[in-house]
Amino acid sequence: MATTEAEAANELMRLARQIARHNRLYHAEDAPEISDAEYDALVRRNAELEAAFPHLIRPDSPSQLVGHEIAASPLSKVAHEVRMMSLDNAFTDEEVAEFVGRVRRFLNLPAEEPVAFTAEDKIDGLSCSLRYENGRLVRAATRGDGQVGEDVTPNVACIADIPQQLQGDAPAVFEIRGEVYMEKQAFVALNAQLLAEAREKAESRGEVFDPTGVRQFANPRNAAAGSLRQKDPAITAKRPLRFWAHGWGAASALPGATQQEVMAQIARWGLPISPEMIRCATLDEMLAAYARIAAGRANLPYEIDGVVYKVDRLDWQQRLGFVAKAPRWAIARKFPAEQAETTVEAIDIQVGRTGKLTPVGRLAPVLVGGVTVTNVTLHNRDEIARLGVRMGDRVVIQRAGDVIPQVVANLTREEERPAFLFPDHCPECGSEAVAEEGEVDVRCTGGLICPAQRTERLKHFVSRGALDIDGLGEKTIDQFFALGWLESPVDIFRLRKRRDAILALEGWQDKSVDNLLKAIEARREPDAARLLFGLGIRHVGAVTARDLMKGLGDIHRLPGKAAEFAAYRSEHPREAEEKESPFNTRMSEAVKRIFEVGTDGIGTAVGHALADFFHEDHNRQVWNDLLSEVSPPLYVVETKASAVAGKTVVFTGKLETMSRDEAKAQAEMLGAKAAGSVSAKTDLVVAGPGAGTKLKKAAELGIEVIDEAAWAEIVKAAG
CATH class of the missing domain: 1.10.150.20 (5' to 3' exonuclease, C-terminal subdomain)
Structure with a gap:
């Protein structure tokens, strides 16, 4: 059944809020709640709806934004001279081929004209921009929302991979952009160290040590982000952080005419670049590079989550330019979720703060993508029934990102074993x-x-x-x-x-x-x-x-x-x-x-x-x-005489000075009825930023529309 315009507008609103929340958790708080694959699915659905209903694209759409605005932070803010962009994603060979086709069509190239791309592994770290002036490092900043990041200059001074002075001649201004990351073994050692320190503190106070209360990093990316974004550089200095470059921002001059040439010069200046980077002259070579990097992924000392393709010629990059948040000349081919086999040793029921009973599978420890996994979410009663999961089952788990993995297959569900009985009383x-x-x-x-x-x-x-x-x-x-x-x-x-x-x-x-x-x-x-x-x-x-x-x-x-x-x-x-x-x-x-x-x-x-x-x-x-x-x-119920007494009011869009419940309570106090949808019976619409189909319907019906400030005046006048 086709999606209607009203349904699309509502879904786009929900997606904008969901994705913004997950962006904040990932970029600003280093605490993701969903996997990369789940996040990518939300973004893809948003893109599908926007393609079908381009007139419904919202100002707060994830297609228009990069990263997340910096929340309260002990670090000072830094404006980027050149915006730090994101990348669009591809998930199949066909989507990579379509990307190449789009590039050719945009540049209007003849069929015989070759187009070369660089291919490199996409490291899973924290984006960082290093500004060098006359070869000396003067500032380092995180990406933030792409326009404003956090100043981490003293912190990057602790990272051995980042030179304070470039080797050889360098332009007057050159911003090197890349990823701060932590290798897998260093991540495991850091968590072990945090556990040991917590144990020592507990024992020194004469307390019984409880390891479940120790906050540890969920994955190497979170560890890198948490270690770099410290107010005290001394803490960063104790963490084994690494860096490699994958591009550049503001530059007074470029030391080459291609992506590969400039990256080679960055390496000569003394900064690491991906050892996997190659130049691909054809689509087949691009796909082969992806297959090769994917096959060796598990053996790499660091986490990667895909392969990045970039048009090699810089003059073509300039012509291709950018869409809202990403370059037209680059794309990230993401890896599918990583999987492994293990055994479900127990199933526990956790009770959340809203009373929700969540089953959690306790697993025989298994290494998935460099992270030892011991727990898996089983979501709810219906999911356990669908998978037929029981204690002792051999299962395939999938780590589609950096959160608790999920079971994707039960390999022993046909074996005779008692079914798991979901409790009907709170444990x-x-x-x-x-x-x-x-x-x-x-x-x-x-x-x-x-x-x-x-x-x-x-x-x-x-x-x-x-x-x-x-x-x-x-x-x-x-x-x-x-x-x-x-x-x-x-x-x-x-x-x-x-x-x-x-x-x-x-x-x-x-x-x-x-x-x-x-x-x-x-x-x-x-x-x-x-x-x-x-x-x-x-x-x-x-x-x-x-x-x-x-x-x-x-x-x-x-x-x-x-x-x-x-x-x-x-x-x-x-x-x-x-x-x-x-x-x-x-x-x-x-x-x-x-x-x-x-x-x-x-x-x-x-x-x-x-x-x-x-x-x-x-x-x-x-x-x-x-x-x-x-x-x-x-x-x-006490009501006041007001200009809206006896009328039906609809609130739509984002209310900035009050909650939706407070707005409805105000309407009730003024003798008005607050309705949820616009109809011929509606007398007044109060519209905030992001108002969509309700505002459009109000215009079609000739209903009066005011903003939040005008509503506040009505409330004040009734005072």
Whole structure:
């Protein structure tokens, strides 16, 4: 079924956000969560949609951006004179052939005109630019977002491969660009050293050493990035970093007319270049170079993730130029995911902070791409069933990047062995574990009493959108939890009994303790909707909590209503089993009737979540304990006279001064209805940056459109 324009716009928005997040994790935090292959799949899907709907290309599209903007960093920022670009990717021989064809077509070359390319292995390191003036190194910077990077000049002085002075004559200005990396053996030794140091510290304090709490580097690329981006160069000096060059940036003069000639001169100046670099005169030679490098990949002392092809003639590179973030004259042919065989020795269930039960396979250690792998994610219950994975199975694992690998094949699934039984109760707290409507993930329903979720739930409970208790930040909650003072939200309201104990802690004074206790006491009569939202019940966000309280008025009625819905659900099992709520109108209507709400925003998922939450004895105990300490008043929606009273408002695009929930709450306060889509019933659209199809539809329907600043004026005028 073809993708519609509206579907494409929505998917492009989601892809932009996803890819931006993974770019930040990879480039700015050195902490990737997905594999290279998974990331590449997202980028390729984005490219497919943009090719089909070019008018929907977003300003924040990953096709328009390089790397990631530098977040808070102890290192100073440096602007690149010439932008540091990224590379487009190819994954098959056919895509390499198409790249060569594009080059020929762009240059309008006759069929008999040869086009030569250089081919070199693509090392997996941290991009770095070295600026030499009259042959002397004056500055080194990371890539950052391609335009602004981090100044790491003192740090690269510790890398033996990078000379402070080039050998022989050099131009007035020449920026050499390449990768800072760490060899495989050095990476393993560094992690062993970090483990040994942590053990020594623990033993010196008389503590039992717990290796699981030691932070180690996930892979050589992360180790290189973390070692280079240090505020203290002395730390970098202790790390075995290497460098090799693969190109250049700003240059007052070029010492050659081809890629190969300039790279040869860079090597003569004293910087390492790839020992695998060759010049290829034909497509067959390019493909042969890839096959040769791929075959020897495992034996290299460093990690590589592909082969880079570049047009050799520099005058042709100049004519070809660049697209948004990459040169037209170069492409990276990526390697397929690396694989290895091993045995599943055990399957453990980990409980995440949102209650999700994730199965993790414990493996007989196996080397994959220079990294020893001992764990593999099995994702969820359905994935275990699909693969038929059991303890003792021989499996093929795939390391498609630098994250926990995945199982791609079970080699012994036909052998007789008991199947793995996915738990129906949480291994941490014993609460029921269920897969909610339309979801594959199994989650613990213990919520507030589950130790795996407890601190995160407490942090949510005091957060700005919930009870908003000043002075009770994340570090304080972690500290009080470790001391056994905070087990449940109700314990927050009993901290007044621990005033002297808090005062005895380092960093606390009379004033700070009194301010904290005063902030807590100020929440003894909390807003009912904020209190409900703060409990962190799945599917009950800030807006849903307000809608529920508008219907019920009294928060004390909620457990009874949840039990009433649970009874209805058990009496109508066929309706309860329906996965798509639009086709399950009776169950949806039952939710609205029982919980006394009229909004379409509350459906069966909310009903199920509330029923499951209050079904647990310990959740009801937490609820009762909490209401013994706090007294939320009856919920009354107060509205102000405003220019939008009685109107329907739609918010679209990126809101920069408020969250989407806050915007909807403001509309509600002004007597307006906040809708999720634009229709003929819409009266006003508030559009932020990146607004797409909703804005277009508003224009087609002649609906008034304002920006966020104008909306703020409406809110202010109603004040």
